[in-house]
Amino acid sequence: MIVVRHDFPTMDYCCTELASHLTASARRRVAEAGKFTLVLAGGSTPKQLYQLLAAPPFADTFPWSQTHFFWGDERCVPPGHPHSNYRMAQETLFNQLPVPPANIHRMAGDMDPATAALAYEGLLRSFFAPGACSIESADFPCFDLILLGLGPDGHTASLFPDSPALAEQTRWVVATPPPPLEPRVPRLTLTLPVLNHAASVVFLISGPEKKTLADAILAGQEAAELPPAARVRPCDEVHWYVSEQET
Numbered sequence: 722m723i724v725v726r727h728d729f730p731t732m733d734y735c736c737t738e739l740a741s742h743l744t745a746s747a748r749r750r751v752a753e754a755g756k757f758t759l760v761l762a763g764g765s766t767p768k769q770l771y772q773l774l775a776a777p778p779f780a781d782t783f784p785w786s787q788t789h790f791f792w793g794d795e796r797c798v799p800p801g802h803p804h805s806n807y808r809m810a811q812e813t814l815f816n817q818l819p820v821p822p823a824n825i826h827r828m829a830g831d832m833d834p835a836t837a838a839l840a841y842e843g844l845l846r847s848f849f850a851p852g853a854c855s856i857e858s859a860d861f862p863c864f865d866l867i868l869l870g871l872g873p874d875g876h877t878a879s880l881f882p883d884s885p886a887l888a889e890q891t892r893w894v895v896a897t898p899p900p901p902l903e904p905r906v907p908r909l910t911l912t913l914p915v916l917n918h919a920a921s922v923v924f925l926i927s928g929p930e931k932k933t934l935a936d937a938i939l940a941g942q943e944a945a946e947l948p949p950a951a952r953v954r955p956c957d958e959v960h961w962y963v964s965e966q967e968t
């Protein structure tokens with residue numbers, strides 16, 4: 722696994738560089754395989770990145786019609802709810818761009834959580850044909866790039882410390898109970914094996930608190946209990962885009 726850290730003084734600089742990285746990755750993968758599978762992060766930090774991608778020059782250079790969009794996690798609320806990660810992406814990204822609706826693969830936050838997790842796993846299994854991955858592993862999907870955030874407790878996606886979901890080694894998507902952080906609603910999340918089978922994982926974090934947390938994670942400090950984000954170790958590469966300035 723290659724770990725690359727990119728530090729920036731401001732979110733503008735950080736997000737511009739990350740938008741360039743994502744666009745180059747997408748264009749390269751579309752040229753190789755005809756499509757790009759991208760998992761979006763939720764929360765508030767990625768908003769600025771998505772708004773940047775939705776404006777020139779990225780709006781004109783990113784291969785929107787050949788990209789398939791997924792989510793790393795979702796809050797179990799309706800798609801129009803202020804806490805919905807899908808709504809955030811719609812408002813900041815999709816409403817401005819020519820993304821075919823069939824390329825937007827929403828987690829059903831408005832469905833019973835356990836049923837929604839099974840449904841999303843079924844969607845992924847039908848999308849990813851065996852052998853579709855550069856990394857030979859028919860058991861798990863191989864996303865081209867997974868974008869993740871980082872919570873103050875070291876959670877990522879909706880994999881929270883001490884959550885039973887962290888031990889899941891078979892399911893691709895699980896439902897989790899409300900976390901001890903806002904919004905305290907049940908969640909849907911990709912599991913660690915799925916995150917670790919991605920061709921590339923990119924963390925986008927901002928602010929001194931999360932920067933310090935990233936320092937500890939990347940220093941490989943032997944914490945008694947590694948935070949969930951420290952357990953994201955895909956075979957190929959992990960990029961950390963770190964902005965000193967808070968979102």
Ligand code: 6PG
Pocket residue numbers: 762763764765766767793794795796806869870871872876877878879
């Ligand atoms: C979510 C996210 C979650 C998020 C972190 C950071 O649904 O909340 O997927 O993992 O990335 O909690 O959130 P902020 O970017 O809002 O700080």
